[in-house]
Amino acid sequence: MQTPKSEHIPRATIQRLAVYVQVLENLLREGTDVISSEPLAKACNVNASQIRKDLAYFGEFGVRGVGYYVKSLIESITSVLGVNREWRTVLVGVGNLGRALLNHKEFKLRGFHIVGAFDCDPFKIGEEVSGLEVVCTKRLKEKVADLDVEIGIITTPPERAQRAANHLVDAGIKGILNFAPARITVPDDVFVEYVDFFHHLYALSFNITFDRANR
């Protein structure tokens, strides 16, 4: 695994690294072997020196006078991000969204295996969804220990998100992907990422409205 040179890495850098991988994978699929920071920057909608600086946090992955070998750069970045391995996850909240995610093949494809599904609704417990038996949330702790899980996914309604988070933290999980439309509070050593595409729709709404007002 690749280790960073520097102590602190900007959050924005990590987000961009994920973008770079995405774009590079598409470039590779289209048959591009080598690319320099300038065209890659254009494809990613960032500044070229931004890319070079982001990568410089972790090492020297390019060849001066040449550029970056696409395939090897993908490998380097995925190694930096720690996604060149398998991760085991559990999902809490088997509603519509939860079911959709459990059935989403892309998770396994990208190395994020959902190995447990939990809900506190007695009517759902015991049900089988996408090959997993829905288990009572109370049993999260034992199961997480058994299954060697590090990431939890919350897909509960907002009012139950914090309780789900508490269970996950108690079970020793290290990262939470929260789809519930609510903020959650967790200890410092647990990482939380929020996914809410309405936030993005709000941003579009604002930009379109504001843009129009300035004409």
Next chain:
Amino acid sequence: MQTPKSEHIPRATIQRLAVYVQVLENLLREGTDVISSEPLAKACNVNASQIRKDLAYFGEFGVRGVGYYVKSLIESITSVLGVNREWRTVLVGVGNLGRALLNHKEFKLRGFHIVGAFDCDPFKIGEEVSGLEVVCTKRLKEKVADLDVEIGIITTPPERAQRAANHLVDAGIKGILNFAPARITVPDDVFVEYVDFFHHLYALSFNITFDRANR
């Protein structure tokens, strides 16, 4: 509609406004009528003066010595964001994700109506999904004009995302919510927001890995 005082609004401010609304709505549901910036900041995981500054871009919504009235603040922020109205959207790419979104009731509930579904696969054209007939992507332009649509949602595979974007831009759309794992290029006056929860999983992966390495 609320209009900003200042010329340029930081992107981060808009993202936070969406968070504030989310948290305030949950507070309202729990029966909180008034809140000051300090506890609101805690609930949103930001600095209190950050909130006050964010709001100050758009007006004075608080009462000195008292705080903010939750209900009225929600109304002010949604007005600022332009989400206190209905938006009409179309979706391009009726795959698994597209279908899930078409069936997702939350869109209508939050004022974002999906009024058209498009795909270029002849086998899907004519099919009915969630009360909408799937139409050939070629007919996007006429339909968008008829239906008075301003936002497009892309749920195609990555290799077809740019083409979908081109069709949407050509049809005169002003904003795009892109779920496809690919960057797209559009004219300056069209806004794009990207949704990719694998990026968030990558961020978790990095943080957990990096955190562990520093012990």
Next chain:
DNA sequence: ATCTGTGAAGTGGTTCACAGCC
């Protein structure tokens, strides 16, 4: 007395510009 709104100070991320290497 309390809490907002805001200029000023501080901080951190981005961009520039060029030295270093292929």
Next chain:
DNA sequence: GGCTGTGAACCACTTCACAGAT
């Protein structure tokens, strides 16, 4: 000659600290 890697300059957002309002 071309492109990376990187210190320095720049810029923007964040935080502080306090004046102003109730």
